[in-house]
Amino acid sequence: MSDRHSLSALMILKLGSLFTLSDEETQALHDLPIQAIDLKSNRDIVRIGDSSLQCFLILEGYASSYKLTPDGQRQIMALHIPGDIPDLQSLYLKRMDCSIASLSPCTVGFFQVEELRRVCARHPRIAAAFWRDTLVDASILREWVVNVGRRDAYTRIAHLLCEFLVRLEAVGLVQGGTFDFPITQANLADATGISAVHMSRALKALRDNGLIQTRRRYLSVPDWQKLQEAGEFDPLYLHLEDNVAAGLLRTSQLETAAL
């Protein structure tokens, strides 16, 4: 499983923005006690209405934030990948306003919100980095609204896949345009606000057009340019350009980052 080191590397990768963290700051993150837990697929990790004293970092696998409507429909409004802290909002909001569930077998690291609050109080630059992280998440949500509100199914799915690929790439989880993709069509449908049946048809169209290839639990993008165009994808909203750590990673391909 994941040791302290890779955990800290993931965090620093995600946070490293605006400035590089000092050794002391890195150490502070290192020293944050974490309890690693393994989870099966499709398990709620936190539920809407909860007011937990803990937060969790995804170490391995994917998760989603979702809500249910009264008639039982589901909408996923965020996908979470290794390095994400999906419920970081618990830092300053009393109750969860959505549920978070694993989309695949997951390893997550729980820590005390209070401890993180202390780290933030002692290290303003770490606080700023986490704050920035929540601002990027908000930006992703804004694009998600555009996706669901104004794009047709085909474009919408292409866009979602573009975003997912770029975010995975930033944490070193893409090899040659291929990445782990165990997410069911039903879940993808809930993420894009379409029906599962239509998701099947639209994915077929994407496959037929050579934009994606699905082999087992993996997804490949043979022509990145074409998929971007199909998805009307512009990565501006991911705010990667001003992320120091991610930039360093991309150029040097640090081994430590691959979980």
Place this chain on the structure above:
Amino acid sequence: MSDRHSLSALMILKLGSLFTLSDEETQALHDLPIQAIDLKSNRDIVRIGDSSLQCFLILEGYASSYKLTPDGQRQIMALHIPGDIPDLQSLYLKRMDCSIASLSPCTVGFFQVEELRRVCARHPRIAAAFWRDTLVDASILREWVVNVGRRDAYTRIAHLLCEFLVRLEAVGLVQGGTFDFPITQANLADATGISAVHMSRALKALRDNGLIQTRRRYLSVPDWQKLQEAGEFDPLYLHLEDNVAAGLLRTSQLETAAL
């Protein structure tokens, strides 16, 4: 126009959460130099891609965050009301990922991002309060995704109006279920991800069912309970219950809060 006092009152109202701000903290917000500007309706205040050194607070009127798709469709992903700082993200993100425009004649107060950053550095509790504010905005975005992704037009509009009313109420801008509502149907359509024509039909249905009344530039909600049910509205996601200042305001109806 708005003097320093009401400006500070608006800010404190919005920020007053988790704890009440001390006199010193209040003073720090007071001392933030602001330049008030009047704007006509439908004017861009900031544009996507901008990297401004300024932020603005809405003093009067409404604004929206929006993006355009390549084929010219528009999606509004946030409505902003007095007391909001729509581009607070500029604090830690280099470029704007959406445009922000006035939806009505507006008065906005510009201030230097750098100054706010200084205030946050000197007053960690103010920083926490602003951070919390961005977290609530993210929560509203999550609900917006659900609205646009999974609700039919009728329910979707009802929900949007519920949210708008509750947020306005929190800053004292609702009198007896009636509030200023100069927002065109085309803008509402862009906010809900439907067409302007269908917006007209759905609004008619809401009117015919007695859920809303539209007189001139004002909107009335005769039966709050019924509108909430029609919109599947649960205010949990607005995180009002733990907002000290708003709570105080609601119970004591401070005069200072009315702009």
Place this chain on the structure above:
DNA sequence: CGATTACTTGAATTCACTCAATGGCGGTGG
């Protein structure tokens, strides 16, 4: 290997869309 879950495909339906034409309101200027 059997059972469950995930995916595919067809057919009919529906909600929302576009196009188009008309009506109302408010502001501006002759």
Place this chain on the structure above:
DNA sequence: CCACCGCCATTGAGTGAATTCAAGTAATCG
């Protein structure tokens, strides 16, 4: 003060993208 123009809202008719329902196939897991 009224006429006109432009913006906003409404309504009808036809279309279309995505839905539901249904049946059947493929994949995965214990």
